[in-house]
Amino acid sequence: MLSDLYRASLSLLTDFYQLTMAYSYWKQGMQDHEAIFHLFFRKNPENNGFCIAAGLETALDYLEQFQFTQDDVEYLATLKGHDNQPLFETAFLAYLKTVRFTGNIDAIPEGTLVFPHEPLLRVQGSLLQCQLVESALLNIINFQTLIATKANRICRAAMGDQVLEFGLRRAQGIDGGLSASRAAYLGGCSATSNVLAGKLYDIPVKGTHAHSWVMSFDSEISALRAYSESMPNNCVFLVDTYDTYQGVANAIKIGLELKQQGRQLLGIRLDSGDLTVLSQYARNELNQAGLSQVKIIASNDLDEYEIAQLKQKRAAIDIWGVGTRLITSYDQPALGGVYKLAALRAPGQTWQYKLKRSEQAIKTSIPGILQVARYLDHHDFFAMDLIYEAGQENKLSLNSHLSLHSLLIPVMQAGEYCAEYPSLLQIQQRVSDQLAHLPESIRALSTPDIYRVQLDNELSLRQQQLMAQYNC
């Protein structure tokens, strides 16, 4: 829960223009017009054929706690315009204190594979409320979806081996570490080194010792022996502080001592050098010493490309520790999710559909109240998705497909949760279930095929009509 970590509501975690618009809607008497916004992305991360939806629970948690405190409005009262007069009237600030998020959210559950242009969230509520929550929703969903997707790429490259997330020290700030740990676990990682993430999100935590442990003793062997005595049930040795070959020999020596005592060396960690050569060497030495159950863990600037190469070169690595390149999604550190107005109605009126035009066709938004249908083929593989107007399910044709289901489900009604939250482990399971139904050509780690996402004819026609209208 955000409230376990943050002191107050995060209502001010918003772009300033959301507040100036909120004020202006209020001044125009439009604050209670009902709006539909969709949150979606337009482009998969480089080299990936899909994204993994993530961040929903955090986002809903944020919405449920949304409110402006006295302290918040006192701050807003200090803001001045270019004439040095207050920007916001006192009556508006009093009104703001009464604002909660009381809208409805339909969303694609976390762990679902999603594709460009599909609404991950449909937000329906007062224009003013929907606008105020835009920035935080984007921040939360963009980042967790990005990291879940990246983590999953790394896990796919590791082909079933455990991947440990070790990124805290290189993460983009405190929450850049925390919520990335959540997303990485959801996306397929086995554990994190981040203890606070472990506590907040119930993620297994892993780790043993650093170079500094070894450096704090007169010799490496005495450092390893001391560690094994102090922490007998979590014994993994980092072996590259001075020289990896020597480190492996020392680890084996202690490993054999432990074995004699009926205890167990769990693993060794390689953190530098040629990981293929060193892991093969270490595996061989360990096996010859009768320590074949000792795992080899590798770290050092790993990502999916590096892991795939090491796999190809038959590096003898059992467990992968991945830091910087996972926690920041290093080769593409942002997902460009957007939040677009799609329909609006004044009290007692009918919906007016809304479109944002763009010179780039891909950036023209889809007007309507959207839902996504996923079609499965006869082998239960994902065949295509259709974006259509919610409520028009009966008009959808099945063609040659066996079955379809709609992806967005109601998760919040009138500002209250209305769904069961799965655990992160259940979400992780959903990811692997879904991947089993995705054609292999789309799962590829480079130049994947493009999954078919189609716009329903009715929506397409509406989009064209509105575009024509804005052209004249």
Added chain:
Amino acid sequence: MLSDLYRASLSLLTDFYQLTMAYSYWKQGMQDHEAIFHLFFRKNPENNGFCIAAGLETALDYLEQFQFTQDDVEYLATLKGHDNQPLFETAFLAYLKTVRFTGNIDAIPEGTLVFPHEPLLRVQGSLLQCQLVESALLNIINFQTLIATKANRICRAAMGDQVLEFGLRRAQGIDGGLSASRAAYLGGCSATSNVLAGKLYDIPVKGTHAHSWVMSFDSEISALRAYSESMPNNCVFLVDTYDTYQGVANAIKIGLELKQQGRQLLGIRLDSGDLTVLSQYARNELNQAGLSQVKIIASNDLDEYEIAQLKQKRAAIDIWGVGTRLITSYDQPALGGVYKLAALRAPGQTWQYKLKRSEQAIKTSIPGILQVARYLDHHDFFAMDLIYEAGQENKLSLNSHLSLHSLLIPVMQAGEYCAEYPSLLQIQQRVSDQLAHLPESIRALSTPDIYRVQLDNELSLRQQQLMAQYNC
């Protein structure tokens, strides 16, 4: 203050191995050995000749609040080893609850230009405490230093124009937005769109309205007029919702209405299309209408390279709104700062110097208790830096240089602040003061010259001796 935002101490914001090592030091009776750690980076961000030190106040704030709550130790008590027995003894958890950070910090002040291998922080304290705080210190300092440096690159490309930080929605999580806003302002930005950052860090906030404002009205002109009526003292219009040429015409129409009423259109914002052509067109139209004081603001995937190009093409842009590529340091989203043990002494003993060997010479650490001297030449330009043993100031020679000063100053003693905090604005001023003393060839935005950082002879000798020792 972190405590304004976070509910509790962030003591669990650490890598798990810090806790297993802390436990093992305690088991070995080494918890009160006194240690020296240095925090430094090894490589400037791509294409930049320096970094801007940032994050110190946040880091010290974290240290001052450091403590394990009952809740924290209860969580730690649940952690099990591979034998399913608790990892930590109860007596250790009781001890943890008494731990505060009571060490000394010497640091290079925020806003100082810094170079590879120079300690930004020297942490002196109990081995156990120093180890527990490593991960969070790295997280905070790495990220803020990265973003301050990136923001400064963008500001240099903007050549004195205002740069506004608009990145919240694409930031890496909540704090990926918040602390990046702080660092961006410190590095030279004029304002942020992030209201919570504005409140927490006293940064000017800026923004007016989004496309959705315009889409909420029947026509663009009525949307702009309504906005100008509602918010007369903060009137900047986004003009590309449907068609930028039409948008400029509409903005001018309202601008003239405002002028007649004795009010003022402050600016227009371009957010898509060919920013050179559109800005020149808009400037011309505005001038011809007698609205030459109206500023042109541009946004849309800007960074230092894009801004430099637009400047070169004589785009008529006055103010730059920069989001994704600033807030994530898109082309290099992590700074690889590290934290290395450099000296250790048992109670009553003398310092033992510590070295981490590496096959890569650049990764071999510097043993000692380090200080950095900056030499100025006769024109008061930075000439070179020297890393030397703290306390050996009297041995430093001036050669042909006019003056030198030492960069690390005491900021925390026995866990208490012992320095005055400058405001962010003062730090921003320090950055520009320092830049004025940096040779232009090192300030270049691509392939800058390498600034000379030298290791004092005595330290160099010590490093070689220790390396030789570990070789045998």
